[in-house]
Amino acid sequence: MAESRSRKLPVWLIWSLATIVLWGTWGLVSKIASGGVDAYVNQLLYTAGLAPLLAFVAWTVWQRSRGEALATGEQRKARRVGVFWAFLTGILGGVGNLAFFQALVTGGKASVVAPVTALFPMVTVLLALVFLRERLGRVQWVGLALAFVAIYLLSV
Amino acid sequence: MHAWLGFAFLALILWGITGVTQKLSTNRISSERSFLWFCWAMVALSAVVLLVAHPHWGLGRTVVLCAIAGGALNGLGAWTSFRALESGGKASIVISLISLYPLLTVVLAVILLGERLTWMQSAGAVVAITAAILLSLEPAPRAEA
Numbered sequence: 001m002a003e004s005r006s007r008k009l010p011v012w013l014i015w016s017l018a019t020i021v022l023w024g025t026w027g028l029v030s031k032i033a034s035g036g037v038d039a040y041v042n043q044l045l046y047t048a049g050l051a052p053l054l055a056f057v058a059w060t061v062w063q064r065s066r067g068e069a070l071a072t073g074e075q076r077k078a079r080r081v082g083v084f085w086a087f088l089t090g091i092l093g094g095v096g097n098l099a100f101f102q103a104l105v106t107g108g109k110a111s112v113v114a115p116v117t118a119l120f121p122m123v124t125v126l127l128a129l130v131f132l133r134e135r136l137g138r139v140q141w142v143g144l145a146l147a148f149v150a151i152y153l154l155s156v
Numbered sequence: 157m158h159a160w161l162g163f164a165f166l167a168l169i170l171w172g173i174t175g176v177t178q179k180l181s182t183n184r185i186s187s188e189r190s191f192l193w194f195c196w197a198m199v200a201l202s203a204v205v206l207l208v209a210h211p212h213w214g215l216g217r218t219v220v221l222c223a224i225a226g227g228a229l230n231g232l233g234a235w236t237s238f239r240a241l242e243s244g245g246k247a248s249i250v251i252s253l254i255s256l257y258p259l260l261t262v263v264l265a266v267i268l269l270g271e272r273l274t275w276m277q278s279a280g281a282v283v284a285i286t287a288a289i290l291l292s293l294e295p296a297p298r299a300e301a
Contacts, residue, residue, distance in 0.1 A: 012245025015236045016253045022233035024260025029222040029229065031269060036219030040211035045220060047202040049227025053235060054195040061192050082184030083193050089177040090197020096170030097230075099163045108160030111271045114261035115284035116164040121255075121291040123172020132176065135295065143290025150287050153280030155161055 024114075030101060031110035039101040046097060116154050122147040187238045195231070233257075251292035259285055 033042055071079065103113045122144055128134040136144070181190040205211065240250045262281050265271040273281065 010245070011243040012240045012250060013253075015240035015243060016245060016250050018236040019233045019240060019254045020257045020260055022229045022236060023254070023257035024264065026226055026229040026233065027258065027261030028264040028268065029225045031265060033219045033222035033226060036216050037223055038212060040205045040209040041213065041215070042223045042226070043205050044202050044211065045223035046227035046230070047198050049224040049229075050195055050198055050231040051227075053228065053231040054192070054199070057188060057192045057195065057235070061186075061189050064188075078184045079189075082181045082190065085177045085181035086185065086190040086193035087197045087200075089174045089181060089190070090194035091201055092170045092174045092177065093194065094198050094201040096167045096174065099166035099170065103160040103163035103167065106160040106163060107158070108164060109265065109271045109273070110269065111262040111265040111273055111281065112277055113160065113164050114258040114265075115281040116161070117167045117171065118255065118258040118288050119284055120168045120171035121175060121288055123169050124175025125291050127173065127176045128179075132179075137293065137295030139290050139293045140295070143287045143293070146283050146287035146290060150280050150284035153276050153283060155157070156274075156276045156280075 027110045027114040031104050031113075034101060034104035039098045039105060042101045043094065043098055112154055116151065119147045119150060187242070191234060191238065194234075248293050252289045255288040255292055256285060258288075 030042075033045075037045065100113065100117055103117075104110065125136060125140055125144060129136055178190065178194075181193075237250070237254055240254070241247060258281065262273075266273070
């Protein structure tokens, strides 16, 4: 019975639910850790926790790249640019993690800091609007307005 | 403004910028390769922290385990989100669904850490999660005339 039910669940839904559990729990364990380590030590230990996944993904990428045809000059250039942006994403994300953790260390509740920081798509949407010239749908404009309301309510 | 709120806003802004830089990256390379270089940047940042910040050690076992678990959970979460998108989930649905993650943090923090929210903060959490879901709903591309 349980098996037939699990077969009906789409794979993408299982991965999505797993993401909610993993990220949702991350906020909790970060708050517990904030009681005993500063943001810098947390970043070091965080990276230690990331290391096994890094090794796995590095191995996967290496396996796939073995079967790939040799890249042309144009493709190599695009890859270098892509790697630059990915690296910058990691640096900004890491400094963001330091700030997230410092928010918890300085007394922010996990139940407030998590919803505040989860509003980060509002910045992405605004930047995409200005720099990537993407257009916003009506629903996204409503989301943007609600994000400001949420910030006000969570800040009081 | 409370110091914690200032740091939370800083995280919000930096993570928001990564939404754009990640897009610029995955427009050119696979999400897997992009994630790999994201992780290498974390290692580089940690090396700088180790050299420059002179972190203070003196740690309990629970906090060490929780901090290490934090890295594993966050990294695995990013990886499972890529898998959700690659296994046929519509981006707007997957990202909207994933945006519910702070709700779990709120529930866990209230139950396990005994945190209490004012009614304004409770309303704020609900509005924030709603806002994050709405922001993830990109408009459909315009049909060609």
